[in-house]
Amino acid sequence: MAELVGGALLSSFLNVLFDRMASRRFLDFISGKKNDNELLMRKLKLKLLTASKLVDDAEEKQKKTPEVRRWLDDLKDAIYCVGELLDEINTEALRRQLEGDDEHSPAASSSTSWITRSVFKSSSPSDEFHDSLEPKISNILRVLDLILNEKDVLGLKEGVQHRPQDTTRQTTSRVDDSGVFGREKDRETILKSLRSDDTAGPKIGVLPIEGMGGIGKSTLAQLVYKDVRDDFDVQAWVCVGEELDILQIAQTIYGKIRDETCKITDLDRLSEKLEEVLTGKKFLFVLDDVWSEDYLLWENLMTHFNSYGVHGSKIIVTTRLGGVASITGTLSPHYLQEISEDDSWSLFAKHAFTEDSVIPAHPHLEAIGRQIVKKCQGLPLAIKSMGGLLRSVLNPKEWEKILKSDLWELPNDKVLPALWLSYQYLPPHLKRCFAYCAIFPKGYRFQSSTLISWWMAEDFLQPHGKEALEDVGSDYFDILVSRSFFQHSKDKYGESYFTMHDLINDLAKFVSGEFCLRLEDDHLTVDRNIRRVRHVSSMNFCNQRTQNLGALYDAKHLHGFLRLHSVHFFGLGNKLIDLLLVLPYLRVLNLQGGSIVELPSSIGDLKQLRHLDVSWTSITELPDKVCNLYNLQTLLLEACHRLIQLPSELGRLINLRHLNIRGTNIKQMPAGMCNFKNLQTLSDFVVDKQTGQRIGELKELQHLCQDLTISGVGNIDHEGNALEADIMSNKEYLDRLVLTWRRGDDDTSNHDPENDREVLNKLQPHTNLKQIKIRSYGGLEFPEICPNFVCFPDGGMDAPKLEELRISQCKKLRSLPEQMHTLLPSLRILKVFDCPEVESYYDGNRGNTTILFPNLCELELSRCPKLTEIVPLEKLPRLERVKLRHLESFSGSLAHVESECPKFLSLVHLGIENCPNFVCFPDGGMDAPKLKELCISECKKLRSLPEQMHTLLPSFQKLRVFSCPEVEPFPQGVLLSNLQDLSNLQDLSFECCRKLAANRSLWGLTRLNSLRKLEIFFTEEGAPAHRSHSSRHPQTSESYNHPRQGVETTHLSSIPQNTRMP
Structure with a gap:
């Protein structure tokens, strides 16, 4: 849990510098020389200590005093310069260690210690690097002297810490309903929770x-507080603020109940008094604006509350912090979202216009006003503030000025304090991470892992002990999410992403100052001091827009260039690349998606580079000089399809933590992969015939997590020394493993099945593995002693944690792992594809009541033409989705032969495709109360849909039957008499089912109010005589106007266009 109130932003910068200047590596390198560097460094540290005592006072005063803000920027620039100097020293020390420049260095002496003091004491007096340090340190000292000498003129005091304050936060329970818009659903949800009595x-x-701040939490609480006045015997409203002061809360509640000022200061006595007035009563308390995440303090408070009142009493807690919601809530938290655009306009109009007649009389103001409202992105406080600022102002030029202004430039005393307060409560290390996010354009979608990688490259993460940097970054990110600085969403494919509210983005831009620059729409003309810019981002940059590059040539201290790719793959200017590759302090270089065909060898001169991303480019090779980037932590090469090899000395990058080569055509891994002791993610490990024994290097990569694909497993000789040790069983952090016997065009037809079987047996992963995919395995069966992911390890009682198993393209495989039904209790997804020799994976000898795969949710079997039988689905109690595709020999049942009306209580989707020997559904029907989708196609022998079809109708949303010519029509009236049960049906499609379509006039489709899509295709043979319609392409769909309102698409074939169905 992060501390609630932290110091100034620059405190984090300074703390990192102090830690680095106190490190053994730094002290050994800088001390004992004949020059004055050691003494100068001591002076430098003292100057920085002096500055650290001033930054808290300066950060608070910068909002009102521009000169202080300029002073802070000057100091921040100087601190950056100190960090860059320390980077140079650290990198030189690392280079000497690895290259053995000095005869006493670890590389030369084979010493296992890090850089020892004796290494550098013996350096030559003419050491050019050490000689170059003195003027650099002296120059920084002069700059710091000038900055610190201004402190008295600016009135800055040492050791002054300002506690965050917001005088606007003294709330009451009173609210004007007429001024609230867009909270009807939120209001109903809260009222339902308050009135429930579980x-x-x-x-x-x-x-x-x-x-987030300004979203309207207190307003919503005020609304429901008034609504439930008659539902509770006692009510009290407490504005809590920063401290969770139990005595103050109790005093406020007692005073509200007794309608008097409470002067009792003894908590025990006060608790007794509260018990007297609350005994036998149902109460509602509102604790507004809670910030404390102290769980023990909250438990103490609840101990008092639980001794009062009766069951059904409620407490509402309003907070900006997810941590507060998680420790306080006994009911599901209600996360308040932004209001809609229409409601935003209504709120704005109420505050901007004194009379309703103003809008029709000034339509031009409405047009501008709606754009202003969009800037506020549904944040009620900002909308009200903007409206109030323009109230009674009818000059369009003034409105345009507001529209074009940044929020922080406006004469506004409400929005800035509200959001600034959230920022003030961040500890310094999180302020630094948040300020960095000013590189994101408004509305930009980003992934947590990407941002954490950039933070890591910028040295923002401060681990404790052996804590992994990625775990630290994840904690930082989660806190910023819980405090509403980042907003979590999912796209239409279910993929997670994060965004920043536009006003939060403005806040990041404000606090980052002139050190972050966004190049949007390729504009390089900027009104700022380019020399100070450390971070640059660009959405689109192309060769045609390089005429203004001169503006960036002064950014000599640039730390990062990020190409934030859009949906278009614009070219990246060659001139820009040439510029970037001569910036000595560059740490992050993201050229993703640019039209790059070659990476210059000069990239090896970027000694400080930590993050290099050239994914989705056309590069054919990495220059050998990349291996000189000793600080490199992340190397991303995804989808570089023309890349066929990695540099032979890549193993020199001992600090590498992330390597992604997914989607490349790399044929083999270079020697020395075992040197990547800190490697956290490795997308692929490629094995070829010549270097198959390098698979043994994986044993040293013990910290691998997330995903790993081993390609070319068929090139491993099971008798080689590389597989003697368990190279995979020590990877306890790995979640997903893909083993594929082929790589690219490899031919596995001549692989020895016995060798493949033994290799699989030796590649036993850790039992923590959650997902495994096996592709192109050449064995006839799985090993007798199944790998850990298919059985209990060593006969123990701890079941594997495997949740997903996929087996595909195993052309010789005859059977699936024996007894896997009961030995994989955690399995949720099972998919088997393209296994032409597999005949069965269920022995059929188990009793009718045996539960198999107790947690399986999804089952998919596809292109297994010899598979005759599957596990009875009623034995899978949590099964939700089933897909059976291209199972030409499958003639069995979906249920146990002894079952009568088997129960499929969790089933939501059932799809059966191209199973020509599938004849019927279980006798007696199917008890599937949650079934929403039933899709059947190419089942030539299927005679009927499930019996007792009407029992399935209530949950149906989609029913599709294609190319099942023998399926009998619905019994007369089965749909018509159960229309009330078809209230959810939205999609109804039939194709080439001549018998089924024969009595469609009796289906009563025109009475299906919920129907959104109707498709019926059938041949001329299936069309009644009075419907015949000549057509060369009888199955080509034509438009059909369904009489029910709301139907979006309706298609019939062999029926004249615009003919109405009877």
Whole structure:
């Protein structure tokens, strides 16, 4: 849990510098020389210590005093310069260690210690690097002297710490309903929770309302507080603020109940008084604006509350912090979102216009006003502030000025304090990480892992002990999410991403100052001091827009260039690349998606580079000089399809933590992969015939996590020394493993099945593995002693944690792992594809009541033409989705032969495709109350849909039957008489089912109110005589106007266009 109130932003910068200047590596390198560097460094540290005592006072005063803000920027630039100097020293020390420049260095002496003091004491007096340090340190000292000498003029005091304050936060329970817009659904949800009386739940229900500053949490609480006045015997409103002061809260509540000022200061006595007035009463308390994440303090407070009142009492907690919501809530937290654009306009209009008649009389103001409202992105406080700022102002030029202004430039005393308060409560290390996010354009979608990688490259992450940098970054990121600085969403494919609210983005831009630069729409004309810019981002940059590159030539201290790719793959200017590759302090270089065909060898001169991303480019090779980037932590080469090899000395990059070569055509891994002791992610490990024994190097990569693909497993000789040791069983952090016997065009037809079987047996992963995919395995069966992912390890009682198993393209495989039904209790997804020799994976000898795969949710079997039988689905109690595709020999049943109306209680989707020998559904029907989708196609022998079809109708949303010519029509009236059960049906499609379509006039489709899509295709043979319609392409769909309102698409074939169905 992060501390609630931290120091200034620059405190984090300074703390990192102090740690680095106190490190053994730094002290050994800088001390004992004949020059004055050691003494100068001591002076430098003292100057920085002096500055550290001033930054808290300066950060608070910068909002009101521009001169202080300029002073802070000057100091920040100087601190950056100190960091860059320390980078040079660290990198030179690392180079000497690895290259053995000195005869006493670890590389030369084979010493296992890090850089020892004796190494550098013996350096030559003419050491050019050490000689070059003195003028650099002296120059920084002069700059710091000038900056610190201004402190008295600016009135800056040492050791002054300002506690965050927001005088606007003294809230009450009163609210004007007419000024609230867009909160009807939120209001209903909260009221439902407050009025519920779950006798099985906790005695006191605590309902957190969570959201970013200015979103309207207190307003919503005020609304419901008034609405439930008659539902509770006692009500009290407490504005809590920063400290969770139990005595103050109790005093406020007691004073509200007794309608008097409470002067009792003894908590025990006060608790007794509260118990007297609350005994036998149902109460509602609102604790507004809670910031404390102290769990023990909250438990102490709840101990008092639980001794009062009766069951059904409620407490509402409003907070900006997800941590507060998680520790306080006994009811599900209500996360408050932004209001809609229409509601935003209504709110704005109420505050901007004194009369309703103003809008029609000034339509031009409405047009500008709506654009201003969009800038506020549904944040009520910002909308009200903007409206109030323009109230009674009818000059369009003034409105245009507001539209074009940054929020922080406006004469506004509400929005800035509200969001600034959230920023003030961040500890310094999180302020630094947040300020960096000013590189993101408004609305930009980003992934957590990507941002954490950039933070790591910029040295923002401060681990404790052996804590991994990635774990530290994940903690930082989660805190910023919980405090509403980042907003989590999912795209239409279910992929997670994060964004920043536009006003939060403005806040990041404000606090980052002139050190972050966004090049949007390729514009390089900027009104700022380019020399100070450390971070640059660009959405699109192409060769045609390089005429203004001169603006960047002064950014000599640039730390990062990020190409934030859009949907278009614009070319990246060659001139820009040439410029970037001569910037000595560059740490992050993201050229993803640019039209690059060659990476210059000069990239090896970027000694400080930590993050290099050239994914989705056309490079054919990496220059050998890349191996000189000793600080490199992340190397991303994804989808570089023309890349066929890695540099032979890549193993020299001992600091590498992430290597992604997914989607490349790399044929083999270079020697020395075992040197990557800190490697956290490795997308692929490629094995070829010549270097198959290098698979043994994987044993040293013990920290691998997330995903790993081993390609070319068929090139491993099981008798080689590389597989003697368990190279995979020590990877306890690995979640997903892909073993593929082929790589590219490899021919596996002549592989020895016995060798493949033994190799699989030796590649036993750790039992923590959650997903495994096996592709192109050449064995006839799985090993007798199954790998850890298919059985209990060593006969023990601890079941594997495997949740997903996929087996595909195993052309020789005859059977799946024996007894895997009961030995994989955690399995949730099972998919088997393209295994032409597999005949069965269920022995059929188990009793009718045996539960198999107790947690399996998804089952997919595809292109297994010899498979005759599957596990009875009713034995899979949690099964939700089933797909059976291209199982030409499958003639069995979906259920146990002894079952009568088997139960499929969790089934949601059932799809059966191209199973020509599938004849019927279980006798007696299917008990599937949750079934929403039933899709059947190319089942030539299927005679009927499930019996008792009407029992399935209530949950149906989609019913599709294609090319099943023998399926009998619905019994007369089965649909018509159950229309009330078809209230959810949205998609109904039939194709080439001549018998089924024969009595469609009796289906009563025109009475299906929920239907959104109707498709019926059938041949001329299936069309009634009075419907005949000549057509060369009888199955080509034509438009059909369904009489039910709301139907989006309706298609019939062999029926004249615009003919109405009877």
